[in-house]
Amino acid sequence: MELRKIKKSQQEIVGFIIIVMMVLVVAVIFMGIWLRPKPMITNDDAEISNFLITSLGYTSECYRAEENKYLTIEELISRCIQSDKTCSNNRKTCEILNTTYTDILSKTLMAGELSQIKYYKLSLYYNTNSSDLTNRILVSGLKPITEGNLSGCINRRLASVIRTQYPGEFTIELDVCRNS
Secondary structure (H helix, E strand, O other), rough: OHHHHHHHHHHHHHHHHHHHHHHHHHHHHHHHHHHHHEEEEEEEEEEHHHHHHHHOOOOOEEEEEOOOEEEHHHHHHHHHHHHHOOOOOOOOOOHHHHHHHHHHHHHHHOOOOOOOEEEEEEEEEEEOOOOOHHHHEEOOOOOOEEEOOOOOOOOEEEEEEEEEEEEEEEEEEEEEOOOO
């Protein structure tokens, strides 16, 4: 009788150990999934959207003597889309737009391996049919502005700002990868 009690106790202990091992295996699997870094693209990041909206009001070095004012980035974009007009200093609006945005981004985001920002890409699209977003094209005369390295990016954020520009609309899109 005493031998049965010992065997039963041993079976209970072995069963308990098996249950604990199964719980530990499941916990390790869940922790592995939870802790694994995942590439993530967050659309319409508020901080990036605010940066883009604010940048539209930035005053450029494009002076228009006939209007007696310096143009903002938003005005430069409109002129670049229309016909690449020139400023009073005989530089093209698209050229000044590209230079101005490159300067703003390099001073603000400072992409690099040791920086908080690892990579960024700013693109400007124009779409004549605002109801068909698949038909958008890069604004001619303006290449995407990129800096940094996208490889190994874990925390990626994307935001865009859309403005009406007769007869369509333009979209500024900023793709940013942060070093976690």
